[in-house]
Amino acid sequence: MAGMAARGHGAARRWAVVVALVVVLVATPLVLRALPAADADVPAADLAAAVLGSADVGFSGYAVSAGGLALPVGDQLPSLADLFSDRTAMRVWWRGPEDHRVDVLSGAGETGTHRDATGTWTWEYERATAARGALTPFTLPAPPDVLPTSLARRLLSEADDAELARIGARRVAGRDALGLRLVPAEDAAGVERVDVWVEPDSGLALQVEVYGKGADRPALDTRFLDLDLAVPAAAVTAFFPPVGSSVRQAREAEVVLEAGRRITPVPLPDELAGLPRRQLEGAPPGIGLYGRGVTVLAVAPVPPGLARGLRTALDQSPDAVRDDAGARLAVGPVALMLVEPGHGPYVLTGTVTLDALAAAAGQLQQDPAP
Structure with a gap:
């Protein structure tokens, strides 16, 4: 009985350690976000230019995109619907626009998107299936497109200086991030504003919030929870279909x-x-x-x-x-x-x-x- 009691107390201590670790992991981003952020006197146009020039900055990290866009695209494009209507957890390794990897993590499994100079590989781990996509002018949005870095470059790419303004600073992924707001000038615009939070030294966008007309909550919020400003190894982003896996052509677009x-x-x-x-x-x-x-x-x-x-x-x-x-x-x-x-x-x-x-x-x- 004493042995059983000792084992019981040992199990309880182990579970206590697990619970404590979970609490720390969950609470740490909240604590970091609550710390005051240092602002800097950077004009809005200069901050936007830094974002647009950041495509070749190498990094790795963990990002989460939360969307409320329940797009009625039917059964033909389920991955597109999930990308904008659900919470998407992504692990990213970025060496450049033509050399990166984004793994989407979910309860159902893990799917990796690998980009190289001639196309993309999509690897479904659980199904052991690789899909090769060619580079075409017309492609459907994919996980790399909703990373804060990629999305910010896309949304700011054609902004006029008159549409941009500074909005202070906040902490994102444990870093000081300068705020940039885009308010589109067109009367037909369905977007009321886009808020971008930028790491000033690298120009990387750490968080992007897209608001619809009259909304007080973002329709799309994508942010980094963790970021390492070091160039990942080439072996991490490269992909070759494993022996025995199924290989097909990607045809969603x-x-x-x-x-x-x-x-x-x-x-x-x-x-x-x-x-x-x-x-x-x-x-x-x-x-x-x-x-x-x-x-x-x-x-x-x-x-x-x-x-x-x-x-x-x-x-x-x-x-x-x-x-x-x-x-x-x-x-x-x-x-x-x-x-x-x-x-x-x-x-x-x-x-x-x-x-x-x-x-x-x-x-x-x-x-x-x-």
């Missing part, structure tokens, strides 16, 4: 591109909802992209199966707006509308307002030619 090739395109105008059309190299003529920076509207034909899923989602959503212009839905700063002319369904979507979607749809139906 083809869902939209194939529809664009098969469906007779509507001639698209040079401007929609006050947004100028921009060139999308490599895309079929039936796909159009309008706007700049964080205010973007896409027009694309969709396959019948995906159109049915979108139609059902719009019909069932209590938040959808239904009027003479058609049914449309806003999820945070992202708006979506299905237009079904006689030659095939099109989807209008982007970071624009519902009024902008209605205007664009009416413009397409009344005068589709440039």
